[in-house]
Structure formats: structure tokens, C-alpha cells
Amino acid sequence: MVKRIVGIGLIVFVFGLVGERSLLTGLVRKSLLDALAREAQVAEEIELEIAPLGLLDLLNGQVGEFSFTATRFGFAGGPVFTNVSLHSEGMHFDPDALLQKEFIIRELRKTGMTLELPEAELTTMMRRDLPELEPTVFLEENRVELEGFLVLFGQGRLPFRASATLEKASDRSLRLTPLGLKVAGVPLWAELFQKYAQEISWEFPLEIPWPVRLRHFQVAPGVIKMEWQEVGEEDHK
Structure with missing residues (x-):
């Protein structure tokens, strides 16, 4: 926890983001996008929008409403999907993993995702x-x-x-x-x-590798x- 606070604190200090929710949100959004693109086998035209968040949200690994889209997207060991569209009321992610440039979702609130397998x-x-x-x-x-x-x-x-x-x-x-x-x-x-x-x-x-299941x-x-x-x-x- 101490390492997490120090690491995130340094990020906030370096970018001059203390008290700037919009700038902090932008930084976290970019970090999440970079981690997603790094872990995916294929990631084309990916977009991520997240609700504004503060430093406490980041420390707790908490994001409010968010959406994610991609024209082609897939992880190693699985298929490459097309026309991916996800909307969620929020998630909990691992903030320590994000500091290591990894994106691990611990829990999703109400979420809907559509995609296609060609x-x-x-x-x-x-x-x-x-x-x-x-x-x-x-x-x-x-x-x-x-x-x-x-x-x-x-x-x-x-x-x-x-x-x-x-x-x-x-x-x-x-x-x-x-x-x-x-x-x-x-x-x-x-x-x-x-x-x-x-x-x-x-x-x-x-x-x-997210906490989701196939519904239909x-x-x-x-x-x-x-x-x-x-x-x-x-x-x-």
C-alpha cells in the first residue's frame, strides 16, 4: 500500500495533477489504454472513455461509468473479435498492477458487451x-x-x-x-x-481475461x- 501511494504520488507530482480531476482522469485513461494494448494480441482502433476520478479513486483502484470499443481485439490463446463494444457502470482494478503497466480487472458492476467472431x-x-x-x-x-x-x-x-x-x-x-x-x-x-x-x-x-460471461x-x-x-x-x- 505504501509503495502504491508513493508510486501514484510521484505520477501526480510529475504531471502536476494535484487537484486537477480532468487531467488525472486523462492520465489514468491513457495508462489503462496502454496496458490494454500491451496485453492484447490484437488491438485495433481501441477507445476508452471513463468518468472523472480523483486521487482516492485511483488509490482504491476504482473507476465509475466507462465504455470501451475496438474494431478488432483479442487476447493470446483466444480469437480476435471484431466490432467490440462494452459499457459498464463501473469497475475495480488492481492499482499496483497498473503501476507495473498491467491491467487487471477485479470486479465489474452492471456491464453489457457485444462483439462478433468472423x-x-x-x-x-x-x-x-x-x-x-x-x-x-x-x-x-x-x-x-x-x-x-x-x-x-x-x-x-x-x-x-x-x-x-x-x-x-x-x-x-x-x-x-x-x-x-x-x-x-x-x-x-x-x-x-x-x-x-x-x-x-x-x-x-x-x-x-475479465470477469464477464457469455450470455447469448x-x-x-x-x-x-x-x-x-x-x-x-x-x-x-
Whole structure:
């Protein structure tokens, strides 16, 4: 705590911000933005607006109403999302971590976030996890289609096309499950379908290291549209 006060006090002194809430708010906003951009794998056209705050707010790691937007944004280990838009009534962050140029959110008040996952990004992720299939994902209205290659009956790699469904596997992941499968244009009978459907089934993480959870998603042409919200006390039980 002493180090935190000294560190923040030096920042305030150097920038001549004592008593200047607007200037202090601007400094904190820039520090948060820089930390976000540093920790993200991809951060394009990111914007952050925060309510005015004072020195006590900074010491306590507290921010009032704020909003965040980005055209493309994603963390390591997860997908790169597009059209990200978040609005929150406030948050608690780790002020000590911010002094180390890290952005750690401890808690979010009422929060809503919308974003999209493009089919091209989904294809990239699936090829990373299942490279032997060389899959390509196509997203239509409430429908998922796959193309790729399977080794069938020892006949080498044959092209396949599958219809699939997406379901929520957890608050931070989705699962793709085949519904129908054709190999070289021929539908597989039930027993063979069950065998190869397991090879194509895929669960993938939606890596967002903030206290948020997936509330709803919809498959639309070219993208998966998602709605997220804050993690509540009931989610920790």
C-alpha cells in the first residue's frame, strides 16, 4: 500500500495533477489504454472513455461509468473479435498492477458487451487445433457448414462437407457438433457418421481475461454475434 501511494504520488507530482480531476482522469485513461494494448494480441482502433476520478479513486483502484470499443481485439490463446463494444457502470482494478503497466480487472458492476467472431477467425482457430482436417468454416443464418479433408477406408484424404450446430459449452467457450456429413459427395451411414463426427467435433475457448460471461450468441451470415455480461455473485457459487 505504501509503495502504491508513493508510486501514484510521484505520477501526480510529475504531471502536476494535484487537484486537477480532468487531467488525472486523462492520465489514468491513457495508462489503462496502454496496458490494454500491451496485453492484447490484437488491438485495433481501441477507445476508452471513463468518468472523472480523483486521487482516492485511483488509490482504491476504482473507476465509475466507462465504455470501451475496438474494431478488432483479442487476447493470446483466444480469437480476435471484431466490432467490440462494452459499457459498464463501473469497475475495480488492481492499482499496483497498473503501476507495473498491467491491467487487471477485479470486479465489474452492471456491464453489457457485444462483439462478433468472423468465420475467417473461426477457420484460423479450427485449423490451429485440427490441422489434419484443413477445415474451412462457413456461417449462414442460424447455420454452420464445414469443408475439409478426411482419411476414409485407407483411401487417402477425401474431401468432406458437414453441417453443424454451435452450442454453449461453458460461460467462456462454444462447442461445434456435426449434424450431417458427406465424404466425396456421399452421405455416411449412421455408424460411420458417429465415428467421424467425433473427429470433427470441436470445443473452443473465448479467451477474455475479465470477469464477464457469455450470455447469448447467434449465428449470422459471416459472423457469430455475442452478448456478454458481468460475472455476478451467483456465478462464483
